[in-house]
Amino acid sequence: MQKKTLMLWLGLSLGITSQAQTTLKTTPKLPNKPKLVIGIVVDQMRYDYLYRYASKYTNGGFKRLMGEGFNCRNHHYDYVPTVTAAGHAAIFTGSVPAVDGIVGNEWFDQKAGRTVYCVEDSTVKTIGADTKAGLMSPKNLWVSTITDQLKIANNFQSKTIGIALKDRGAILPAGHTANAAYWFDSKDGHWITSSFYMKDLPTWVKDFNSKKIPQKYLAQGWNTLLPLEQYTESTPDDQAYEGKLSGEQKPVFPHELAAQAGVNLLEVIRSTPYGNSLTKDFALAAIQNEQLGKGSQTDFLTVSFSSTDYVGHAFGPNSIEAEDTYLRLDKDIAELLSFLDNYLGKENVLIFLSADHGVADVPGFWQAHKLPAGTFDATAMTTAVKNALNASFGEGNYIKADENNQFYLNHALLKARKISVSQVYEVVRETLLQRNDVADVIDLQHISESSIPTYQQGYVRNGFNPRRSGDILYFLNPSWFTGRNTGTTHGSVYRYDTHVPLLWYGWKIKHGETSGRTNISDIAPTVADLLSILEPNGSVGNVITEVVK
Numbered sequence: 001m002q003k004k005t006l007m008l009w010l011g012l013s014l015g016i017t018s019q020a021q022t023t024l025k026t027t028p029k030l031p032n033k034p035k036l037v038i039g040i041v042v043d044q045m046r047y048d049y050l051y052r053y054a055s056k057y058t059n060g061g062f063k064r065l066m067g068e069g070f071n072c073r074n075h076h077y078d079y080v081p082t083v084t085a086a087g088h089a090a091i092f093t094g095s096v097p098a099v100d101g102i103v104g105n106e107w108f109d110q111k112a113g114r115t116v117y118c119v120e121d122s123t124v125k126t127i128g129a130d131t132k133a134g135l136m137s138p139k140n141l142w143v144s145t146i147t148d149q150l151k152i153a154n155n156f157q158s159k160t161i162g163i164a165l166k167d168r169g170a171i172l173p174a175g176h177t178a179n180a181a182y183w184f185d186s187k188d189g190h191w192i193t194s195s196f197y198m199k200d201l202p203t204w205v206k207d208f209n210s211k212k213i214p215q216k217y218l219a220q221g222w223n224t225l226l227p228l229e230q231y232t233e234s235t236p237d238d239q240a241y242e243g244k245l246s247g248e249q250k251p252v253f254p255h256e257l258a259a260q261a262g263v264n265l266l267e268v269i270r271s272t273p274y275g276n277s278l279t280k281d282f283a284l285a286a287i288q289n290e291q292l293g294k295g296s297q298t299d300f301l302t303v304s305f306s307s308t309d310y311v312g313h314a315f316g317p318n319s320i321e322a323e324d325t326y327l328r329l330d331k332d333i334a335e336l337l338s339f340l341d342n343y344l345g346k347e348n349v350l351i352f353l354s355a356d357h358g359v360a361d362v363p364g365f366w367q368a369h370k371l372p373a374g375t376f377d378a379t380a381m382t383t384a385v386k387n388a389l390n391a392s393f394g395e396g397n398y399i400k401a402d403e404n405n406q407f408y409l410n411h412a413l414l415k416a417r418k419i420s421v422s423q424v425y426e427v428v429r430e431t432l433l434q435r436n437d438v439a440d441v442i443d444l445q446h447i448s449e450s451s452i453p454t455y456q457q458g459y460v461r462n463g464f465n466p467r468r469s470g471d472i473l474y475f476l477n478p479s480w481f482t483g484r485n486t487g488t489t490h491g492s493v494y495r496y497d498t499h500v501p502l503l504w505y506g507w508k509i510k511h512g513e514t515s516g517r518t519n520i521s522d523i524a525p526t527v528a529d530l531l532s533i534l535e536p537n538g539s540v541g542n543v544i545t546e547v548v549k
Ligand SMILES: [Zn+2]
Pocket: 043, 044, 083, 084, 085, 309, 356, 357
């Protein structure tokens, strides 16, 4: 090669190199996978809370997730019952109760002849306490989770951990192959687990427990974060339809959280925003001590904030207590995001946030504003049904259980007396339709024959499993439920129970939003698509294409 040609060649190649470097600098290449995925569930968070309290949120929490991330504004559950266990399972399996088996927090087991709890497991032991609070595992979940699929995809090199005050909020998201799931035992205020996961708590968990952090929170009492008069989004503090914290005379601030006989404050802490702050503290400790995101493979942490649910049930969505709980959760989420900025960098973390169900406004609040709503005594209703069955078919114990608004029939008795389920159904329906609060009564073997709208039939079908569900479902009118005159609940097909947030943030996520309908079962397949791994085996959802493009 001649000298001139060589110079030209060098110049060209240098030019090309520096051009390439410039390009590289202006558009930094994203890592090809995130170091850490965090799936956040806010227990009982309805969609509208993102906006309702927005003027008081910080810039670093919910508003940062919305402002920098992708917001699926029209995200819904598409099954009933809309309850905690079913919701956590659906988010992480991309499935529905009909397929994943989690048809409620509890269901009646016809074979065992008793009601079973979603994550109970008598074959394991409690690790970290001398209570029965650890006799839990995911064995009742029939399918894999997205956390399981991540581990399968890389030959179990990922670390996956689930954290929540509620056992089911930690266990179901973390899946069958989890390194750990931790939940809160109110007896000593410790984070515990079960022998399904490990033989002994890691030293860092023991150290965390020994710091007595719950006691430190409780000592502060619970007063409002902002001056009380600034809570203009909520009803005045003292309402007859609000529930009370254990040991309190009135549902008002300041909630002293003072020690008194017969009250376990380590249980009461669940119903205060401190339960969420404690969950955040423990999640940060888990990330650092387990070095999540620092290995060669993507790790996955699931965090469910349970206190929003306890507070919501007791005081209702329009209470100052609920508003204050969300303002404080916003700060906890801001702290988590800012920690991750320094620890891994936003571009290395993929986060999604959703909820396991919404909630109804408190019926008393609606009635006070001339809106149609109410609660009624389920026992009285069931007695009426039993009396009608006795009158029609002779004395007998025809109904074995009433769970999730479903009657489980005594099939042995029906068989012995040659009574068909349809005959029983006709009597139950006729009896219940005399009530104004019951919308319809559905024979669960003949869902499509019911008169409820087709889309609601689909919700019932998605929530029904022949081995775990009941025989007859009573379907209540909007804003009606069985229960007491204070507080509220969830579980229905109606929009206040199905419409929840879905926010995406971090690695590969572009800013934007959609009002196109997305379903809860779409979350896991979307995570699978982002990570280029297989969807969970029971998944029925679709990839949300706006999120991944
Ligand atoms: Zn819940």
